[in-house]
Amino acid sequence: MNSLLRTLLGRLGGLLLTLFLASVVIYSALLVTPGDPVSTIAGGAKPTPELIAQIRAEYHLDDPVWMRYWQWLSGVFTGDFGRSFVYKTDVLNLIAPRFGVTFQLVLLTVVIILIFGVGSGVLAATRGAKVDRAVSIATSLGMALPTFVVAILLIWVFAKSLGWFPVFGEGAPGRDRLWHLVLPAVSLAVMFNAYISRVTRSALVAQLHSEHVDTARVRGIPRARIFRVHVFRNASPQILAIAGTTIAGLFAASAIAEQAFGLGGLGSLLTEAAARKDLPVVQLVSLLLVAIFVVLNAVADLVSALIDPDSVASGRQA
């Protein structure tokens, strides 16, 4: 247990270092960006010298680089996230309401992936060659169906032709919201479903062919119990590690579904801010997405470790 604790502490240190370095990379984006941010902040009008001076003072553009980075980073920790160049409001005010939409979209997508992705992987591994073949053809196709293609197909069939689902926007919170998020979540889930299905299948098959499962069979343990205790449990750390990385990536990938269905989430905010060169917004949303990605990966590692400590102690080193 001691070595496990040490490994996990090492991982935590590596995680913080990675996050810090990523924040430096994201912040330096502002510095190497060609063009003067003053023109973005002032908007279309030609700014007067007084206005330029006022803007430069307000956004601390004349301070040295390390000082501006320090102010930005300490701001991130104290709740001062900077101001949008375009909306002239605190970045936090822009992000807070949109985070909920993205979070709910990702949550619904994860539910779909856990049911259909893991479910079809289990079926492929346990229900014979025919089912395995059918699932493998479906996943081969699924891996080539990106979110934006599935999105336009769903809009065409279920929103336009059949009229079952709304086409645009996130709707009012509650049941209406869920209704609006079904198609975006499905479009986001298809490719990841295929991937998780394959990972699940191959992890299970590896266990099914292992010696300890043969031994359990010979001992006459019921099939269902063998599957639960000896197969699924041993395969789960591997499935979880990949599922964690997948879920972590969904927060960034949701930008595409949000764009296709006109949802006001984090991804559409990031896209819009990038198009308008609103760097404070781009930086903070990017940092948030990176933090989510890194932390969820670490959580998946941790959960895998709790299920099967050996996989961490003997596994890949951070």
Added chain:
Amino acid sequence: MSVAQLAQGSVPHAAKRAARRDAVFTASVVAFGIIVAASLIGPWIAPYDPNELYVGPVNGVVSLAHPFGTDDVGRDILSRVLVGAGASVFAPIAIVVLSTLAGALLAVLAAWYGGVLRGAIARVVDVIFAIPGLVLAVLAVAMFGKGLVAPVIALSIAYIPVVARLTQTAASRELGKPYIAALRVQGVSSFAVCFRHLVPALVPVVAAQMAVGFGYAMLDLAAISFLGLGQQAPAADWGSMIASGQSAILAGAPEQSLFPAILVVVTVLAVGIIGARVTVWAEEKER
């Protein structure tokens, strides 16, 4: 996107089984060959000027004059798909080539020198891995403006971790083989060992990785264009055409989005099969 980072070069058994079948493999090569040829000569074989408005009806259906129909401002969709094929196919190739050169270089350096350099490279790779490819591409657009150049460079960087990790594993394994030690004992120079023996031995692994990476690069880049940050109007690539066709879908005319979408899917499927075949070849070579 993150799927590329997840894949880590793994090609599933089902795809390998399909790729071993000559009919499937031949069909994939033919399909990919036609698409590459069309992207090379697209501008010359396009029946209409891709940007000329109202050469046909608004949201026109498939017809002899317009085999793929016409879009929401009456432009010929087949001509736009043909001319847009250049950016759609060659930008991902640029990403694959750039990321492979950079990633393989880092991997060989790390495997060859080890120690502090290996640690530093691993740290750099970890940091890049922590930033999802899509986020890095959007960040690049925010810095350098819309268009394909910034996303291509950003995605080339984003793909380095997968290439570097995979190639480094292969390079370390190769360097551990007895014949390398034998060459060194014989006094063959380090340079010769590296470039005459190590690098050629890595070719199958790297080639397989490139074929697999192309599919992901194409999807990521099409996604960037779909978001409106890549190829800018009036020029088009398949991703931006899919996005601009969304309003036509709501008017009951899916052609504008559908045809480029089919081309993206067919290209990715074909390259996936070719990649699986190359992987099978690389694995047989390893044995």
